[in-house]
Structure formats: structure tokens, C-alpha cells
Amino acid sequence: MAKGTIGERLYRQLLRMYPRDFTDDYGDEMTRLYRDRVRGEGAASVWVALVGDLMRTAPREQAATLVQDVRHAWRTWGRTPILALTAILTLAVGVGANTAVFSVVHGVLLRPLPYPDAERLVELFEHDRRADGRFFRVSLLNYLSWVERARSFDALATFSGRDFIVTEHGDPERIVGSAVTASLFTVLGVAPIVGRPLSEGDEQPGAPPVAVLADSLWIRGFGRDPAVVSRSITLNGTRHQIIGIVPTTFREVGRTQIGAASAAQIFVPLTMNTAQSRSNHTLRVIGRLRTQVSLEQARDEMQRLAAGMAEEFPATNRNWGVWIERLHDSMFEPRVRVSLLVLLGAVGVVLLIACANVANLLLARATSRQREFALRTALGARPARLARQLLTESLSLAMVSGACGVTVAILSMPALRTLVPATIPRTDEIGLDATILGFGLLITIACGVFFGVVPASRAARVNLLPALAQSGRGILGSSREAWRHGLVVAQTGLATMLVVLAALLLQSLVRLQHVPLGFEPSGVTTARLSASRAKYPDAAAMLAFHRTLLGSLETLPSVQAVGLMTSAPFAPGVRRGVALRDRAAVAAPSEASTGAIEQVVSADLFRALGMKVLTGRPFGPQDQQGSPLVAIVSDGLARRLWANRDAIGQVLELDGRSHEVVGVVEDIRGSDGVGARGGGLDRDPAAVLYLSSAQFPQNPVALVVRTDAQLEAILPAIRAAVREIDPAQPVPDLRRLDAWIAESAAQPRLTTTLAGAFAVAALLLTAVGIYGVISYGVGQRTQEIGVRMAMGAARTSVVGLVLREGMTWAAGGIAVGLFGAWAVSRAIAGLLFDMSAADPLTFGATALALAGVAGVACTVPAIRAIRIDPIVALRAD
Amino acid sequence: MFHILVAVADQDRHGYAIMRDVAARTNGALKLSPGTLYGSIKRMLEDGLIVELSDRQRPDEDDERRRYYRLTAFGRSVAQAEATRLATLLRQAKAVGLAPGRA
Numbered sequence: 001m002a003k004g005t006i007g008e009r010l011y012r013q014l015l016r017m018y019p020r021d022f023t024d025d026y027g028d029e030m031t032r033l034y035r036d037r038v039r040g041e042g043a044a045s046v047w048v049a050l051v052g053d054l055m056r057t058a059p060r061e062q063a064a065t066l067v068q069d070v071r072h073a074w075r076t077w078g079r080t081p082i083l084a085l086t087a088i089l090t091l092a093v094g095v096g097a098n099t100a101v102f103s104v105v106h107g108v109l110l111r112p113l114p115y116p117d118a119e120r121l122v123e124l125f126e127h128d129r130r131a132d133g134r135f136f137r138v139s140l141l142n143y144l145s146w147v148e149r150a151r152s153f154d155a156l157a158t159f160s161g162r163d164f165i166v167t168e169h170g171d172p173e174r175i176v177g178s179a180v181t182a183s184l185f186t187v188l189g190v191a192p193i194v195g196r197p198l199s200e201g202d203e204q205p206g207a208p209p210v211a212v213l214a215d216s217l218w219i220r221g222f223g224r225d226p227a228v229v230s231r232s233i234t235l236n237g238t239r240h241q242i243i244g245i246v247p248t249t250f251r252e253v254g255r256t257q258i259g260a261a262s263a264a265q266i267f268v269p270l271t272m273n274t275a276q277s278r279s280n281h282t283l284r285v286i287g288r289l290r291t292q293v294s295l296e297q298a299r300d301e302m303q304r305l306a307a308g309m310a311e312e313f314p315a316t317n318r319n320w321g322v323w324i325e326r327l328h329d330s331m332f333e334p335r336v337r338v339s340l341l342v343l344l345g346a347v348g349v350v351l352l353i354a355c356a357n358v359a360n361l362l363l364a365r366a367t368s369r370q371r372e373f374a375l376r377t378a379l380g381a382r383p384a385r386l387a388r389q390l391l392t393e394s395l396s397l398a399m400v401s402g403a404c405g406v407t408v409a410i411l412s413m414p415a416l417r418t419l420v421p422a423t424i425p426r427t428d429e430i431g432l433d434a435t436i437l438g439f440g441l442l443i444t445i446a447c448g449v450f451f452g453v454v455p456a457s458r459a460a461r462v463n464l465l466p467a468l469a470q471s472g473r474g475i476l477g478s479s480r481e482a483w484r485h486g487l488v489v490a491q492t493g494l495a496t497m498l499v500v501l502a503a504l505l506l507q508s509l510v511r512l513q514h515v516p517l518g519f520e521p522s523g524v525t526t527a528r529l530s531a532s533r534a535k536y537p538d539a540a541a542m543l544a545f546h547r548t549l550l551g552s553l554e555t556l557p558s559v560q561a562v563g564l565m566t567s568a569p570f571a572p573g574v575r576r577g578v579a580l581r582d583r584a585a586v587a588a589p590s591e592a593s594t595g596a597i598e599q600v601v602s603a604d605l606f607r608a609l610g611m612k613v614l615t616g617r618p619f620g621p622q623d624q625q626g627s628p629l630v631a632i633v634s635d636g637l638a639r640r641l642w643a644n645r646d647a648i649g650q651v652l653e654l655d656g657r658s659h660e661v662v663g664v665v666e667d668i669r670g671s672d673g674v675g676a677r678g679g680g681l682d683r684d685p686a687a688v689l690y691l692s693s694a695q696f697p698q699n700p701v702a703l704v705v706r707t708d709a710q711l712e713a714i715l716p717a718i719r720a721a722v723r724e725i726d727p728a729q730p731v732p733d734l735r736r737l738d739a740w741i742a743e744s745a746a747q748p749r750l751t752t753t754l755a756g757a758f759a760v761a762a763l764l765l766t767a768v769g770i771y772g773v774i775s776y777g778v779g780q781r782t783q784e785i786g787v788r789m790a791m792g793a794a795r796t797s798v799v800g801l802v803l804r805e806g807m808t809w810a811a812g813g814i815a816v817g818l819f820g821a822w823a824v825s826r827a828i829a830g831l832l833f834d835m836s837a838a839d840p841l842t843f844g845a846t847a848l849a850l851a852g853v854a855g856v857a858c859t860v861p862a863i864r865a866i867r868i869d870p871i872v873a874l875r876a877d
Numbered sequence: 878m879f880h881i882l883v884a885v886a887d888q889d890r891h892g893y894a895i896m897r898d899v900a901a902r903t904n905g906a907l908k909l910s911p912g913t914l915y916g917s918i919k920r921m922l923e924d925g926l927i928v929e930l931s932d933r934q935r936p937d938e939d940d941e942r943r944r945y946y947r948l949t950a951f952g953r954s955v956a957q958a959e960a961t962r963l964a965t966l967l968r969q970a971k972a973v974g975l976a977p978g979r980a
Contacts (some may be wrong), residue, residue, distance in 0.1 A: 018912075022915070022916075022919065024966065025915075025919065026892075026918075026919070027917040029892045029915065029943070030911045030912075030915060031889075032892070032943065033893045033914075034911070037893070037896075038895045049908070049910060050910070052910070053910030053911060053912045053913065054912060056910075056912065056913075057910065057912025057913055058914050060912075062911070062914065063914055064916075591971075593911060
């Protein structure tokens, strides 16, 4: 046949769009057809019709072949239903778990914040250079100076948490809210869904009281009333006009404390009380960077600004700097981010191990189908066709597993939202979207290809003559064995890494939960009290209320001590930072103000919390309104200010007042709570300055009640006591202190539990995998073993043979795994509390555990091996 | 597909011949493209409506080996059933004046 014209050659090339089988059968015909038509009608008209024909029929033929392949694949799986079901189940669990974890990581961490241009949003902190890198909230006067002077921002906004007592229906209810500047709406770029945002007019003194509500409150309290803007709500005794409703996304920003369990639902204008001190650090500040300004440039500018303000206001600002972080980063503690990513990695490893198991299954299956493939090749099937069919089989299996797994993951999303600790923000953004489906599809296909490729490539290169002639014994034993052993090594290695990870996390968690707190939490109950300012307008009224309340509670049976403080450790509340200085040090210019958390406490508070007074005395009846101002410092603060000298008798200056230090108390944990460096069990105790509540009555306050250890009945008694004195006052957050402490460890606890579950799953899968491979090997070598035993080999030597093979590969895997674990442990070192990541004991114990598991997995086939009857083995074929 | 059955009903044909026959009988209205043609042929082979003849029918006409297709008995009965169905429809259409000619 002549070579043909260019057109013909081109047509032949285009025919490759059809399935290979089709062109094998009809390619020549179609080329001839083309030639005839060109002869008859001329090339141009033929080509015009041809292009349309190709576009229409080529995909149709490909689809038909695909359908045929898939049908054939399922018929083949139908012959080994148990194997198929096992594989599907294993994979479905793996894909489902991965999709579920990914949906959490994606919704919470990876997705950008739901505000326009969210990468431009930043949060600003004040930074006391002497306080070991701790970040503090911002003082109002500093914020106003920034607004005036900073050039890097489109807008700045500030807000601070408020507790609101709402008495719309029946019992007074405490709702967490936020006092915000009107610029918050500009910074976030969020428009209200109903009504209007706060405006600067609302911030003016004397403006009518207004409030913006979150839509969750609109639904719950007002039934989604479209005319809500005409209604009002009573907050702390004052009627506020509702002017707008904001979407749920607004709430996250309004969280007054990173990791707080409740997000703000009511927003009122922030009253600018400029009469306060510049060292009163209570506000969170966020801003929107100008489009041309980078984060680095903004940081530089603010540092310079801060330096300038330190010169201008030395009493309060010397040695204070400014730090800026992206809002997306500051919303999360770094360890939350690492934990989520670690979990994603861990669950991915479990999937890999599961895939290795399925790959082993399929390899064994491909081996047993060698005759089938040899026969088909002899009958004219091309190797590529066989390979494609095998790949179709594995992909069909994978797709079904994937679909099941992803479906289960989607159905479990509501459960996921509640399981994730409330301390992690954005949990209501966990939901189904295209990315998650795409992820599920991607890992499904990847799995299908992974365990399909090896059997497919093996089948394609089957060696005809030996395969047809010989028995069912494995022919290409050596190279297939290499793959299987490789998979065992990989599985064991991966399982080792996971077990090390889980063991490290577990030890860290145990240490975390036993960390010395500095106070005695058992038997302590706390609550927050937020009295209405209308009812208690001045300090005297507040003092009287507190005195009455303390007195009433002290008389309750089984109450050992009652105290008040600004916020109880680990419980939600305001943590106010102050700048103070040692008066004696004013003379030395290098000494500057330092930051501490301010806690205003009642006389009995230290006893109620079980805190030791190290030197000096606690507050007492001699500290009253009008008596000399006193203060008590925490041990850390005393050492920072006076090193080894006696703190008693020293004088501290803050807010323009002088306080004499009368006592030093133990450091306690749980007092921190600012920005992304929030307090927790793993945080070192913060420096705390204690003032007397008799001299500075506080509102809101935290009530601390110590009773006999496990008395549940005390909670209603406390509530009753408060109601008796002031029926309009709710008692929110009434809870055992132990519960708050446990909640602060909720996220590490969840991470550790999940990591442990994944490690156990990995161990089980690996054990099954090792068993499968060794067992298969024994099956292959039945004859050899039979010969050995017939020749008089001891049973122990046969067992030793099997075990040695299995354990060698496992040992290789463990070694690789330990190395990998060491690398990974350095990455998670930030998550570990009070321990080194390269803990030899952990690594050693893990190696032993894995060796043990591998040993057990090898023992069963070994026992089978010695049960082989030599005669049967030799005769068998 | 019916057209192809008709084309091989009276004599065995190869691909191009079927194409030309169909085009001629429909006066150029239906031009089977190669993809459609061979796709249909493949399916009809699978369903047993036609068979492929491996030996040359007319050695004098071509010097190349073409594939000839012949109607099977099954294919014939299928074609006849379809023809009957169409005739019935046509008769009904004629009865109500939708088609030219009287029933």
C-alpha cells in the first residue's frame, strides 16, 4: 500500500482519538473510506464533514469502551466479593477520615477570613519589652494617638468586651457583647444585613443609645422580625435602639478573648473616656492596611511611632512597643495551627498505610490471574489494553470507596462542628464546598492510581511461555516480592512515625494536666457577676453590694471561703494590663515602666483560691476606702522589679497613684489572655499586680467560692444568694473551676486523642499488612518448606525462617520510621509541653512495640508453616 | 442503523459502499460519517445483526482487502420487524391525512 497523501497521514493521526481497539478493527477501513471520498468528492468538503464527525463520534466510542471496561471490572470484582468489600471498606474509612479532617482544617484555617481583601486585616498589640515578649492590649489614649498619627492604615478600629444583662423575657440573661468604634464596620468591610452600621454620630457623648445585634440574636430573641430596626432592647437597664443586624461572621472578630467560648452578639458604641490613664490596656485594635503598604512597612512605622510616644509620655510609654500581625494569624494560637496540620498529616499517613494494604491485596490477586492474562495476550490482547483494564478495575474500586467515604464525611459535618472545641474560632464555617469535594476526588483518584499502577505494569509485561506452561506458582517471584516487601517496610515505617507522634503528644498532655497551677482548684466554684451600672452608679454602692453578697455567701454551710477578683484563672473575663513602675527606680533613667496583669481582689480571695502568701500579708480590714493605697505583687513581678531585695515596703506607681507593696503571693497560671499569645496551662505564669477591691470596687467581677470538694449543690445556692440580694442580676458562667481548666486543655486533649486513634489504626493496618505478605510468602514456598521438613529440619528452624524474613523487613521499616519520626518530632516540638521532642525512651518503646506487633503478625503464618505436611506439600502443584 | 440494514439486505457491501448506498437512497439527505458508520457497524456486529466476511467477494474489483458485511438471519428479521412497524405508522398517518396517498 502506498504511503498516502499528507491528508491521509493526517487523518490516520487524528484517528488516534478513537479507542485503540476501534482503530485496530476499523482504522484501515476508515482510511480507505477517506481515500475513496476524497477521490469522489474532493478533499475540502470531506475534511469539513470529518472534523464534526470526529468531535461527535470519537468521545462516544471512548465512552462506550470505558463503560465496557467498567462493566468488565465489576464482573471481575464480583468473582472475589470478599476481597473487593474489604478493599472498599478500608479505603472508604481512609478517604472519609481524611476528608473530614480536611474539612475542619479548610474551614477553620485555610480559608481566608470572610471579609473583603482579608489579607489586609491586621491586629495591633502593645508590647512591653521587659515582659518576656508578652503582648498586651492597647490603651485607649494610645489608640487615639495612633489614629491621629499612623499613615499605614485605611482605618483603625478598636473594641472591648462587655457583658450585657438583658431582661427582655423573664429571667435576666447575660449576653456577651462588645463596645466598638464605628470604624470597625469600615475596617472589616461588612455591611449590615438589615439597617445601618454604627456611625461616628453614635459615638458622641449624649447621643441616643443604640445597638447593633448579631443575626443569631436576631433569630433567637426577635424571631427574625424584619422590622427589628424599629425596636429596642434593654441592656444593663438602659433602653438601646436597635439600628442594624450584622451577619454571623462579625461575631468572630468580636471575640473578646482568643479562645473564648462565646463570641459577641451585641455591639454598642465605645464611649471614649479620655479621662483615663494611658497605661490602662484593655482594648483590642484591628486595622486595614493601605493597599500599597506591606506588613513590614506598617511594623516599621508603628515602631517609630511607639518610640516617639515613649519620648512624649515617658511615665506610661517608655519601653513599650507595638506589634502587628495579620488578623488571620492572630485569631489562632500557633499551636492550634500546628495541631490541625499535624492531624491532617497523621490521617493522611493512615490512608497511605491502608492503600499499601490494598496494593498488596491487588498484587496477590494479579499474580493469581497470570494465566488469564497470558491467555488473553496469546489471543491477541495488547499489554496496554490489559494494563488499562487493571487500572480501570482499581479506579472503579477506588471511586466507589471514595464516594462512600466522602458521603460519610459530609454527613458527619454537623457532628464535627460540635466536637471541635469551642476555643477554636470559625467552627461554624466548617461546611461542604467545592474544595472539599475536589480534595475527596483527588485523594480517591490518587489512591486508585497508586494501587493500580503496580499490578497493571506487572500484568502488561507478563512472560507468555512460562506463565502458560507452568503451574499456579509465582513466576516473577523476585520482583513482585520486592514490591511487597517494599510496601511492608513503608507501612512499618509510617506506623512507627505515627506511634512516636501519638506517644509524644500523650506524654505532653499528661504533663500539661499535672502542671503546678499555683492555686488549689478542687472545691472552687466561680461565676461572673456583672451588676447594672444604673443600679450601682458609684463605688460606694458597688462596695456595699459586694460586701452584702460576700457576707451572705460566707454564711452558707460548707462554704470555706469566698472572694472576688477581676477574672478567675482559666475562666472568661477581662484581663487588664497595666504599666507600673517602681518609685524608687524613677531616678535611674534606664528603669522604665513594666507591664503586669491587674487583678482587683477581695481580702479572702487568696484563701478562696488556695494561693500561698509568700511574704507579707494579704489584704485585710485595714485596707479601706480612704486608707493608704496598697498592693500585692506576684512572685515573678517582685523578682522582675526588685530581684532579691525585699518587696515589702516598696512603692509602685501606676495611673498616677502610689501603692505600697504589703505582700508577695505565689505565681499562678491562667491569668493571661491577650491576643494570640493567650493564656493556658502551658503558659508561664504572668506577672500580676493585686489591688484591694475595698479600695477599687470592680464591675464586672469574678466570684470565687471554696467549698468541700465535690459539692454540686452549691451552684443553686450561690444563684439563690445572688438573686435574694439583687433579683435582676444573672449569674452567668457559674461553674466549677476544674471545668474551666479542663476546657482550656480541650484542644490538646482532642489532638492527642485523635493522634492516638490514628496510631492504633495504623498499627492494626500494618499488622494486617505484614500478616498478609508473610502469609502469602509461606503459601508460595510451600514446596520448599515441605522439602526442608522432609529432610529433617526442626520445626523451630522453619519458624525461624519465616520470622527472620518478616522481622528483617519490619526492622528495616522501623529504622526508617524512627528517622522519619525524629524529623517530624522537631516540627511538632512547639506542641510539646515541658519535654524534649527527641525523647529516647519514647523512641525506644515505640521500636519495641512495633517489633512486637510485627512479631505477632509473623507468628501466625509461621505456625501455619510448621503445620505443613511434607508429603502433601511435595505432591501439590 | 435501519439504513445500514437496508444497505446490506440485498447484497454484501463494504464500508464505503454502504455509505454511498445510503446517500443514494436518501437522495443525499443522510450522509453517514465514518465515525458514525463504523461505530454503528461495531455495535451491530456485537448484537449479531450483521457479520463480517473475511474473504474477498470480488477479487476483480479491488486489489486491497476490504471488509464486507452481510445481514444475518437475525438482522433480517429485525429489519423486517422495523419495516412493518414503519409501514403501520405510515398507514395510520395516511388514514388521517398526515401523509400523501390514501390508506
